[in-house]
Each structure stands twice: as C-alpha cells, then as structure tokens.
Amino acid sequence: MTTSVAGTASAEAGPEVRATGGVLLGAVESDVAVFRGIPYSEPPVGGLRFAAPRPAAGWDGVRSALAFGPPVPQTGMLGRGPTAADRADDGWLTVNVWTPATDPAARLPVMVWIYGGGYTVGMSSWSEYDGGRLARDGGVVVVTFNYRLGMEGFAQIDGAPSNRGLLDQVAALEWVRENIGAFGGDPAEVTIFGESAGAGSVAALLAMPRAGGLFRRAIAQSVPGTFFSPSLAAELAAACADELGLRPTAADLAAVDPALLALTGDAVTESMPARADRWGQAGSRSVLFSPVVDGDILPVTPWQALAAGAARDIDLLVGHTRDEHRLFMLLTGLLGQVTPEQAESALRDFAPGGDGARRYRDAYPDAGPDELHELVHADWLFRMPSLHLAQAQVAAGGRAHLYELTWTAPGMGGALGACHGLDVPLVFGNLTDGQPAMLIGESPSPEATGLSARMRTAWTAFATHGDPGWPPYDPDQRRTQIFDVDPIVTTYPEDRSRRIWQDHVFTALSLHDDRP
Template identity: 60%
Template sequence: MTTSESPARDTDGPVVRTASGAVRGLRERDLSVFRGIPFAAPPVGEARFQAPRPPRPWDGTREAYAFGPPPPQESGFVGRTAPAAGPRAGDWLTVNVWTPDPDPRAARPVMVWIYGGAYKLGHGGQPGYDPQRLVREGDVVVVTFNYRVGVEGFALWEGAPANRGLLDQVAALEWVQENIGAFGGDPARVTVFGESAGAGSTAALLAMPRARGLFRRAVAQSVPGTFFSPALARDIATALAAEAGLAPRAAELAAADQQRLTAAGQALGVKMIQHGERWGRVAPTSVPYSPVVDGEVLPTTPWQALASGAAREVDLLVGHNRDEYRLFLVMSGLLDKVTDELATATLRLYAPGGAAGEAAYRAAFPGFSPGRLFERVQTDWLFGMPSLRLAEAQRAGGGRAHFYELTWPAPGSDGVLGACHGLDVPLLFGTFGADLGGLLFPAGPPGEEAERLSALFRRSWTAFAHSGDPGWPEYDTGSRLVRVLDAEPRTAPYPEEESRRIWEGHAFTPLPLLG
C-alpha cells in the first residue's frame, strides 16, 4: 500500500473528536487506526521554512483512512517514498494513531515513534514502522508522524528558525498532549522512541526547553554524535543554495521548486568530501544535515544538557548495535577493500586525539585488519560512544538510564552485515520483510531465533513505556551493567570496554567550521 492509497476496509469505523475536528478511522482486526490527521498547517507558501503553525479546523467528520504524503526529500533509498502529488501534496505534517480502543477511560501508555533517515529521509507511514505488533502485544497506543527533513527541516537559512524538523516534532507532541486521551491514551505516560536520526532527535528533545513536560520517558536507539555549530550549518547551507543557483535566504528559497532543492541537497552530499578542509569530520558522511546547536531552539548539546540535569525527570532507555558501521561499509562497496592508508587517515580523523587516537586504537585492537579498524572507529564515533555517553550524562544529571547493546547478527546478505545499523528496527516492529528489513533478513519466515528476539524487544520497550523498567538494572558508571541482546540475552558489563576507555573524557561538542 502506498501512502496515498486508502486500505480496502469497511469504512464504518470509529469516530474521535480532536481539538481541530472529528476524524473517522478504520477498524483493522482488533485495532482502531487513524491515519493522516493534521497536527499543523501545511508549511507551504509564506509558511515554508518557518516554525509549524496550528492546524486548520474543519467541519464535519474527516476521513482518517490514508497516510499523509511524505515531506519533500531525496528518493532512491530503500523504504523511502518520494513526496506525493495531488490535492494533499503540502499536507505533510500529519499524525497516525493505532489504539486497541479509542475509549478515553482506557488511559493506556502512549509511544510516539520518531523515524530516522540521516535527517533527510523518511516518513511516518513506512511499512517498516507498522506498529500493530507493539500495540497488540504491549497494550499501548502508538503514534507515528511526519516531520520536515533535509532542506525543508534542517538547513540553516537566513530568515528562518533553526531546527524546523525538531519544532515539527514538538508540535506533534503538543498534539498528543491535547488529543491522545480521546484515542484511549494517557498524556501523562508518553514515551518518545526513535532510531538513528530519530534517536538524535529524541536526544535533542531531551535538551530542548520547548519540549519539557511533553513526554515522561524516552528511548534512543543508536544516537548519532553529529550536532552542528551554527557556523558549520550556515556554510553547508550556503553551499547547498549555491548548488541550486540561489541565495541561502528563506524569503528567496520559499518560492523555489521543492524538487530543485532536494536535488541540490542530493548533489551536495556526493561532493561533501571536497570540503574536508572546512567541514572536517562531517565531510565524508555525505549527510549535510543535523540538528544545530543554535542557542535558542537547541541551547546546547544533549550530553551537556543531560549532565546539567535538564532531563532528570525523564526515564531514559538508550543503546546501540555492535557493528553499526558495517551497513555503510557494505553499501559503499568497501568491505574487504580498505587499505591501511585509508584506515590510518580515518583513525586520525575520527579517534579522539588524532595520531594519539590512532595509536590507541591499534594498541587496543592489535589483531584488527585495516577494514575492521576503519569500521570500529566509525561505529564508535558515529553511534556507539554518543549513545553510551548519553546514558552517562543522564546519570550525572541525577536521572535514570537503562542501556543495551544488540550483538545478534543479521541473517541476510550471507551474514556479513553483523549486528549492523538499523537491525533493531525490524526486530522491534516485527516487520522483517519491509524497508531495510528486506535486506537484513532473507525472504520467507524470519525463523524462531529472530522471532524470539523480536518479541523480547517489544516486551522490553513496552514494559519501559508502562513502568520505566525494561527488565534489567539501571546503568551506572561503577558496574556498567547493560542488556546484551543476542540469541541468548544476558545482563553483563558493557562489552565495548576497549572503545569506552579510548573515548573516556571526550566531549561531544558541536561540530565546528574549520576554515
């Protein structure tokens, strides 16, 4: 089913009244499902590149049968869908709700999913994010939604607020607070959860004053360490606008064709490596977007904010996968092709301390090939250590944190992907054949081991949403106990001790403009 099609269901479904008007959903087996409900006005025309505005109210009963169209974004990545054309083409900012029963008396925990996609891809209606199994097995209400990505949501333009994608997320959470009770959810028990850029967004929300009080718990799966300084973000946006032949000003860009700007962003991603002297660590990533520590929308990094106690009242569940960077190594065609020269340059770029960091990695992992060193340092820099340090910062600020590491290897692609980036998503949702799950799992039934681990993911995540306890001890800097998610899950000291020691004391500060 595409995002613009209505499911073939009996349309005599449940009706719920929201603050903007009544919506009619569908009864799908034992769940009530509502799709494409606006939580903000379409960000087009003069509203483009501005903070989200309240949704327009409507009369009568609105059909909530189909997902809203995805926001403008690059195409060509598995599981992503290009923006839809037609009468709803600008109606990107919508929410979707799955509930066992839209009875206000039910007051079930609410889980709000924030999708990943390098801050430039994705939407809330992707098949891989179908939450039916979470809802049924965990007795929760699940909300997914769209937020602006890429050029529309994260490029830093003159005359536009920074982090518009994050502001969209705040608006969606405000909609949840105002309306979710009517769908059978408890606004006092909201858990935000997200993976990759969704986890980075979750971390940012923990640090944002505007998001305070909008959720009680947070799950961050593979937190990226890339947060931009304003100088770096402006320089990248200037290059992006130049790629489109325009000036980096919101007033001029608002009239530009969406496809022209997303094409410019895609072209810049290919050329970013050429800007290494100015953009430093971000240049090889091909991702010109990240949250900007602008001092207003996002006052400081999540690590600094949490260490100062900014989110001590929020329960945190955070973790990462053992072989995060393996996915990108395979997709780039570099598996088994990394030279020692490339490994040395990469270690000196990403390891803390430059040449000293390279020496530390070679000493800590003496049997590693150049390819494994290349992969290890990027796994650590991009996802592993930022995730671990978020838990440590939460504890330092007086809050509670639980930690996990996924070590079970993906069975697809002849097993070479290991416990790679994104593997936790199909395991959590049980959507083994959808989106990235189609690459990570072979065709056909996923197998008993995968199903057992998948059920454990859902049991742990929904237990956390209910009580703040996923089923294993809190993380602390003494015993450093984490949940190791494998064929035989266990609670043990953090497995990546060598990497942790190398990165101990490193501060994840906003990435700077170098020249």
C-alpha cells in the first residue's frame, strides 16, 4: 500500500526527516520523497584509512539531502569513472532513500540495493539505480549506498581488517535498522538485493555472523563464484602495492592518494593471465578482487554456510540470465572470434573435475568453439554458483525461489541475448538512461516495459510477503521462473550444465601452491 508523502516542511521546501545524525531535507520527485547523500560512516581517510567503518558524526540544523555523495575511489569503466569534483570530496560512504511515505507509522517493506562491478567499480548515483519507480509502483522504501571497492575495500593488506567493503555494507544496514523507521520503512522487513558483485555481497552477508538480524530476505541476481583464500588475496594485493614500490601494509599505503592507488590494479589485471600458473582461475579470468574467506569476518564460503543452515530463516530469491558471458565476450573482442584452441583452453581451465571438458563436449555435441567457450565461462562464473546457492539453501531446510532471465534484449540487433546485467534495468524500471539504452534501445518496446513491470512486481512482492509468485525450488521438480515475453514456470532449463556441475563444490579460489 502506498501512503502519500508527509513531512515537517512545506511542500515548496521539501520533506524533512529526523535521522539519528540530525534533520535531513529531501525533495519530492514523482510522488516519492527522495533523500540523497546521507553519511552512514565517517570518511575512511587519514587515521581511518583501511579501518573498519565508524558511524558518521551528527550535524546541527537541517542538512540538505538533495545530491548524491561522491563515489568511492575507482578506475573508470566504459567512461563512467569519478570526475575531478568527485575526487575532491572524501565523503564517500553515503546512503540514499526513496520512500512513498515519511510517516513512521507507514511501516513499509524496505529494499536495500548493493551495486555490482567486479568489486572494483560502481556507484549508487548511476541513473539505472534510481529507486523512484520501484518505490512508487511497489509501495516499498528503496535504499542504495556506496561501499569501498578495490584496494580500499577488498585488498588483503597487513594492519587492516579483511573485507572492508563488506563491513561497509554491514554498517549501511545498521544505519537502515536505526533510521529507516523515520522514512516510513519497517526495520523488521528489510530485503537486501544486488547483482553480480552485489549478488556476491548478498551471498557473503548471508554467511557473515556480523550481518545477522539486519535483514529478513535476500535477492541475489547472478551470483559470482569468486571468493578468495587469504593467501591468494594477499599475493594479489602485494602485486598492486609493488606497482608503487611499496609493501602491502596499511602503514605503507596510507600515504598514497586513493585515486592513484585505484589505478595500480589496471597494470596488474593486464598481466594476470600470464601468471595464471601461480594465481589459478583468478589469474586466467583476471579477477583481482573478491571477498576473502578469512575465517573471521567471512568464516566460510556462502555455499558452505548455507548448506550448514546459516541462512535457513532467510527467504532467498536467486537466479541468473541465460547468456551471462556474452557481454564479456563483446568487451574482450571474442564475440564470434573464438578459436578451437581458445575454447579448449577455457574448458581445461574452468570445467569441473578431471573430465569436465569431455563432459561439455558430450553434453553439447553441436556446440562450436564460441558456444563452448561462452558456456563454460557463464557456468563457472555465474550460472552454477547461483543455482548451487539455491540448492544449498534448500538442502539445509530453507526456502529459495529460482529464476532465469531468457529475454533477448533488442540492442545491437539482439547479439547480446539475455546478457549479464540485463536484469538490473528491468528490475528498477529505468530502461532509457545510461547503460540500459545500449541493451534495450532508446525507445523501449511494449515487451520490454511489460517484462520490467512483471519483474518489479515479483521483486516487491517477495520483499513484502516472501513470495515472488512462483513455487519454491526443490531438488526433484526444480521449478524455475523463466522471465521472457511469455513467462512460464518450468524445470530448470540449463539441465545439461547442471548435471556437469552437480558434484562440484565451490571453494575459495587459491594459489596453486595451496591446493591439495
């Protein structure tokens, strides 16, 4: 149910809300109250560089919450990196709230978004993450936030806690618990949702004792299977620090400008495939940062944690797109260009077990090099980790709902299919601004707008009631919601890949020397 916006200020001045830090002045946009750039943690600079987040200090008077906070330090991607003005402001750790009602009595469900970007890029200010439509149409409070990335957030360095980016996420969720009631939200009805690295973060939070009690439901869209052992993470961080002639310690790196430190990863990433003999699958795939299974902040992998019942009481919605790797093939120039030798190398490096390559060729006898290369990468990185997360949850007596997005986006003549990231604009309903236009086109078709409406309805229904509108997954019938022009519920469609991976265990990626 949607309640009209109410605030203590005049309509001309905008709504005001009293949070724990002080009074915030927001704006009303399309019948939704919006508050941007609210600090949830002190800036992690100076003496707090590489430290766990600390609650933000309060303020006197009324604080304007009309503009997004600056993005965290990162490199650019597709021309979307921080601007010079952004780099001049270190108030990175902020939250944004879209709410249909600022009446504390509204007690609306809350959806907290965690952006993706390979744990190296991303910002809550990107237009595709605008929560207005989702909040207005779904009658929910939508929260987005920034968290530390790359060396600042995920490098394993001496003298600093592991997984600082995940600790930022916990701090943001603690801010939600303490403040969201003032924005009309219900702190007991919080759903976290994220895509790609955001989904990996969701999976990690399900496994983290420190996140216990901060959310009731979780949506994981395209869960990556990349989690690191401490030794692998430490060696990758050392390689980055070495680009500056420094040791991978908090003391050495604290004096380095955050923007410069973010750039060190570029050179290391380019050289990673040449060191795959040492760095294993992370090197072959050029994955430089991931959550670290350190035994403390993240005690075990999400699959191990869920199988042991760590999230048995959390409702889980999880799924992936059909063509998860297609976009990456385009970005690397491999789309339509894969040689038999490259396909064989991909099968050797990423197919599970000693006979995984043969099993792929047997399961997909008509697949050429392009398809085999794409399939094994998609399965290793996103499709099978997502499926296995649902299976682990169900095996422990929990409930999970599974989906697959199979709609072929019309952008680029449909060449990208149902690619990685296509679900994000469909879920938020922001189909025309920024990157979504590349996939969906400048003028979304009725099929696109209809599919987006169905996905938004499913996501907000799940956040409200724990039921997205189709039956839970079970190991026998394996019922899966297929999102397409004509949506259906059917047996999980990627059964050939499921069988190839059914005995695989997703463990933390490690150095070759550390493997049994």
